[in-house]
Amino acid sequence: MPIQPTEKIWRNGQLIPWEQANIHVMSHVIHYGSSVFEGIRCYGQPSGAAVFRLPEHMQRLLDSGKIYRMVLPYTLDELCAAVVDVIEANGVAPCYIRPIALRGYGEIGVNPAGSPIDVFIANFPWGKYVAGHGGADVCISSWNRLAPNTMPALAKAGANYMNSQLIRMEADINGYAEGIALDVNGLVSEGSGENVFLVRNGVLYTPPLANSALSGITRDSVLTIARHLGLPVVEQSVPRELLYIADEVFFTGTAAEVSPIRSIDRIVIGDGEPGAITKQIADEFFGIANGLRPDRFGWLTPVKVDTAVTVTA
Numbered sequence: 001m002p003i004q005p006t007e008k009i010w011r012n013g014q015l016i017p018w019e020q021a022n023i024h025v026m027s028h029v030i031h032y033g034s035s036v037f038e039g040i041r042c043y044g045q046p047s048g049a050a051v052f053r054l055p056e057h058m059q060r061l062l063d064s065g066k067i068y069r070m071v072l073p074y075t076l077d078e079l080c081a082a083v084v085d086v087i088e089a090n091g092v093a094p095c096y097i098r099p100i101a102l103r104g105y106g107e108i109g110v111n112p113a114g115s116p117i118d119v120f121i122a123n124f125p126w127g128k129y130v131a132g133h134g135g136a137d138v139c140i141s142s143w144n145r146l147a148p149n150t151m152p153a154l155a156k157a158g159a160n161y162m163n164s165q166l167i168r169m170e171a172d173i174n175g176y177a178e179g180i181a182l183d184v185n186g187l188v189s190e191g192s193g194e195n196v197f198l199v200r201n202g203v204l205y206t207p208p209l210a211n212s213a214l215s216g217i218t219r220d221s222v223l224t225i226a227r228h229l230g231l232p233v234v235e236q237s238v239p240r241e242l243l244y245i246a247d248e249v250f251f252t253g254t255a256a257e258v259s260p261i262r263s264i265d266r267i268v269i270g271d272g273e274p275g276a277i278t279k280q281i282a283d284e285f286f287g288i289a290n291g292l293r294p295d296r297f298g299w300l301t302p303v304k305v306d307t308a309v310t311v312t313a
Ligand SMILES: Cc1ncc(COP(=O)(O)O)c(C=O)c1O
Pocket: 039, 164, 190, 191, 192, 193, 194, 195, 213, 214, 215, 216, 217, 218, 219, 252, 253, 254, 255
């Protein structure tokens, strides 16, 4: 989906015109993939708009930077305020928010220490991410997720997404909406940009973070909602074939939200329809995000926007 530009982008503490938010081709990030970033959604509410789990996302940005010895020159509160500022300046909601911290123009050579750290925050409209209304047809990827102690999977780093691109392109070329990658030991890890859950006999399972999965904020939201609903929840390693015989499988992610999976490798999951537990969790998730159910976990940060731009699925 083409990017729909807005007016302003936040750069190192200033709001600048969208078209001026450029970097030099000799910036460290271009050559060595040295960036950490976030993806956040701002949802429409009955009386305005609100960002979903803003502090948790910005904390993960700081954590990703910390893993790469990239100390961002802003506090958590400053980064959260910057997100609110750029949304309010652009007046675009609902929207997707993309903060990114990168190693900029300074020195050539792998060691990033001599390159400056630049922080940008953009927001723009973005609709549904995983295709398939009644459930997506996905595959198990021939590509593994990042091996432990190679590229840190808990850092949401730009470089990790070369692996995600391989998973996503392979799925696309073979006619699937998305790929699920296994870790180097053959256990289920995650999609190219989503965490994975399955339901079997009324129990909700998701792989633990040690299986090379990102610590998804939506994953955490779903675990919290499931516990609140009294559903049994287990974080445990998942063999590939458990997905095939699950009653329900779904993706979670900021972009994907809660997205049911209809088939995996052309094996139909359950009866091929979104399952009851998936629906129960999705109803609560979207109910909170859209302000139609109480914000019982304190997940929403309100923003003041005059214009509500409708994002189509
Ligand atoms: C590889 C990967 N896994 C999982 C997720 C889901 O994370 P979140 O729910 O925080 O968006 C994402 C998206 O950010 C991702 O890129």
